[in-house]
Every structure is written in structure tokens, then in C-alpha cells.
Amino acid sequence: MDKINNDRQDIIEDKSDLYIIKIGGNVIDNSENLHNFLKDFTALKGYKILVHGGGKVATQLSETLGIEAKMVDGRRITDIETLRIVTMVYGGLINKNIVAQLQQFGTNAIGLTGADGNFIRTKKRPVTTIDYGFVGDMDERSIDAANIKRLMDAGFTPAFCAITHNGEGQLLNTNADTIASALAVALSKLYNTTLIYCFEKQGVLKDINDESSLIEEIDPKRYEELKEQQIIHSGMLPKLDNAFTAIACGVKAVIIGHAEKLGHLTENKTFGTRLINNA
Ligand SMILES: Nc1ncnc2c1ncn2[C@@H]1O[C@H](COP(=O)(O)OP(=O)(O)O)[C@@H](O)[C@H]1O
Numbered sequence: 238m239d240k241i242n243n244d245r246q247d248i249i250e251d252k253s254d255l256y257i258i259k260i261g262g263n264v265i266d267n268s269e270n271l272h273n274f275l276k277d278f279t280a281l282k283g284y285k286i287l288v289h290g291g292g293k294v295a296t297q298l299s300e301t302l303g304i305e306a307k308m309v310d311g312r313r314i315t316d317i318e319t320l321r322i323v324t325m326v327y328g329g330l331i332n333k334n335i336v337a338q339l340q341q342f343g344t345n346a347i348g349l350t351g352a353d354g355n356f357i358r359t360k361k362r363p364v365t366t367i368d369y370g371f372v373g374d375m376d377e378r379s380i381d382a383a384n385i386k387r388l389m390d391a392g393f394t395p396a397f398c399a400i401t402h403n404g405e406g407q408l409l410n411t412n413a414d415t416i417a418s419a420l421a422v423a424l425s426k427l428y429n430t431t432l433i434y435c436f437e438k439q440g441v442l443k444d445i446n447d448e449s450s451l452i453e454e455i456d457p458k459r460y461e462e463l464k465e466q467q468i469i470h471s472g473m474l475p476k477l478d479n480a481f482t483a484i485a486c487g488v489k490a491v492i493i494g495h496a497e498k499l500g501h502l503t504e505n506k507t508f509g510t511r512l513i514n515n516a
């Protein structure tokens with residue numbers, strides 16, 4: 238075992254397998270699908286971290302409260318009212334329900350924002366032509382990998398929501414795909430890390446309306462072509478950008494696939510779209 242010199246603390250490299258699994262808002266919104274997914278998550282052996290979104294639920298609550306939900310390039314414009322809503326929805330309602338269900342299945346989950354344990358510190362996105370409000374951006378020092386490892390060594394399974402903090406008392410809203418990718422990169426220094434994006438489709442599709450049109454592998458060149466042909470658009474663009482960043486920065490494998498297929502990993506079978514880093 239090698240000793241790694243981490244900025245914040247010295248830690249021992251483990252190099253066990255670690256799965257970082259992100260679950261998207263459309264699955265969370267369906268209680269049966271979420272339940273099945275959490276059961277499959279529990280069945281997966283080894284070290285695991287869950288990251289969840291919940292954008293769909295936050296949008297619904299905003300609208301119920303008469304606050305318009307505004308997204309630009311897949312990111313939510315987060316004014317102070319919206320920050321209150323996302324904190325309640327992601328950090329409270331969704332996170333605690335997920336933790337309770339994981340406990341029911343036997344996973345000793347601990348529900349976290351980035352402020353808890355100071356595990357994820359971000360910086361408020363600077364105002365340019367667009368003011369995103371209380372949105373937090375990550376950098377290479379944002380994640381405290383050493384203390385997350387300690388939590389897992391103590392037997393806990395972290396379940397992160399999409400709320401972070403700036404270390405000066407301010408909570409910030411951070412895209413859950415980005416959190417999953419940054420966690421995977423930081424923890425890949427310590428573990429053999431696989432990043433899995435689970436959502437409501439079979440993976441990256443040639444035709445978004447045809448679930449049988451799965452693209453099984455994508456490399457950076459193919460990604461550029463698919464973008465040009467507008468086969469990939471909207472929320473899939475930041476997801477793939479995050480996924481390619483992860484694989485270029487030491488993450489062993491990245492999979493994008495249907496939440497109902499997570500159980501394939503327990504049987505050592507793959508699923509969805511795999512990213513190839515041939516850069
Ligand atoms: N080629 C594609 N294949 C699959 N989904 C795509 C594709 N292009 C765009 N999308 C869209 O990307 C969405 C996934 O992104 P997003 O909504 O951010 O996911 P999540 O629910 O995981 O946060 C899909 O629901 C789909 O509408």
C-alpha cells in the first residue's frame with residue numbers, strides 16, 4: 238500500500254473497487270423505480286457512494302409555489318427563493334427518503350450535503366452575461382477524499398445530494414452529475430473507481446425515442462460527431478462532458494445506462510453506454 242500526500246491529510250491508498258453511482262431526477266420521481274434501484278444498489282458488493290439529483294421534483298415544487306424554474310445549459314438559475322426550495326427538496330425530502338430506504342434494505346447509508354464534514358466545498362459561480370445565483374462550481378481541491386475514505390472505512394455508505402457550501406456559511410446548488418464526476422476523480426487516487434450515471438433511458442441513444450438504438454461505446458471523436466449531428470443534446474451534453482472529464486482524469490470506467498439495469502453489475506455484466514478514452 239502506498240502513502241498518498243493529500244493536501245488536507247495523509248491517507249493510505251486502498252485500491253479496492255469503488256462504485257460511484259449517480260441517480261437522476263426522473264427515476265427519483267417514480268417511487269417504484271427508485272425502490273428497485275436502491276435494492277439493486279444494496280446488492281452491489283464493495284465500496285459505494287450514491288449521488289442523487291432531484292431536479293424534476295424541485296421544478297414541480299417551484300411551480301406549485303408560483304416560482305418560475307429557470308434552466309440555462311442544464312444548470313438551474315438559483316436565486317435565494319430557489320436555493321431554499323432545492324435545499325429542502327434535495328437535502329431534506331429526497332436525501333432522507335433515500336437514506337431511510339437504504340437502511341431498510343440493509344445499507345448503512347449516511348445522507349450528506351457537501352457542507353456535512355466539509356466534504357465538498359465549492360465557489361459561487363462568477364456573474365458573467367448570466368447570473369446563475371447560488372450555484373457552486375467545483376475545482377480540484379473541492380473534495381476531501383481522505384475523510385470520505387474514513388467514513389467508508391468506518392462502514393458507512395455516503396449518499397450525497399446536490400447541495401454544497403463555500404466554507405463561509407453559504408449553501409450552494411451544484412449539478413449532481415458534476416458532483417459524481419468530481420468525487421470519482423478525487424477518489425480514483427485511492428480506489429479503482431467506476432462512475433455510473435443511471436437515468437431513465439438505456440444509455441446514449443441514436444434516436445432518443447427508440448430504446449433499442451443504444452450506442453454501446455463512445456470515444457471523444459464519436460462524441461464530437463454525435464453533437465454535430467444533434468443526436469446528443471440537452472441534459473446529455475453536461476452528463477457526457479462530466480463523464481469524459483472523469484475518464485481522462487484516472488477513473489477506470491464510466492457507464493451511462495438505465496437505472497433498472499444496475500443489477501447487471503452484481504452479475505459481472507455490463508450495460509448501457511461505455512466511454513472509451515483513446516485520447
Ligand atoms: N442521444 C441521447 N440519448 C439519450 N438521452 C438523451 C440524448 N440526447 C439528449 N438526451 C436527453 O438527456 C436526458 C438526460 O439528461 P438529464 O435529464 O440531465 O439526466 P438526469 O435525469 O440523469 O439528470 C434524457 O432524459 C434525454 O432527454
Ligand SMILES: CC(=O)N[C@@H](CCC(=O)OP(=O)(O)O)C(=O)O
Pocket residue numbers: 260261262263289290291292293295311312313323372373399410411412413414
Ligand atoms: C446547479 C444545478 O443545476 N443543480 C441541479 C441539481 C440537481 C440535479 O442535478 O438533479 P438531476 O440530476 O435530477 O438533474 C438542479 O438544481 O437541477
